[in-house]
Amino acid sequence: MLRSFRIIALLEGISYLLLFGIGMPLKYLAQIPEPNIYIGYAHGLLFVLFVAVGLLFTMESKWGMKNFFISFVASLLPFGTFWLDKKYLKPLAEKA
Template sequence: MATDTTVPPRTAAALKRYQVMAYVVGVMLLVLVLVAIPLRYGFDVPEVSKVVSPIHGFLFIVYLVTAFDLALKARFTGKGTVLVLLAGVVPFLSFWAERRVSRRVLAGQPL
């Protein structure tokens, strides 16, 4: 995605980090919810969940840090910050939130 030249370089860098982590966490959450958990509880195969769960947990913490960093640099409202942080908890929501946040940050609109 091309960045707008009116976005300060530090904000553009924070946005890129957020975009990457939003996708990574979204994919890992889908793997956890659609593959690992059904295997664990539906088919009594806990090994996948034992690997995927801690990886997702670590990546989610990285997502929180990158989203909060972007919120500070782009001057999100408190409500906007909380909503972006929570977007990584609901499957598919991080993908939608990333697109919305990216468009608004690049347009210089508050969130």
């Protein structure tokens, strides 16, 4: 479950950066909305998966709601999921 959570966290972070780094500028500066639609759908799906798998991981491993809350807040910030992986998830994976 930890491996899945780490992968989804990294993909969610990448999709966030793509959405705001490529999708939004194309939509508002170049009037090309199509990439934003697809990147937005992918980001939305990955965000929902991140929260769902994060909750499952929290319950399965008794990770604690405080850590889940930190992971949720990290998912709302640019580069937050990368920080989460480095600070919390990678050390857990190295222990296992």
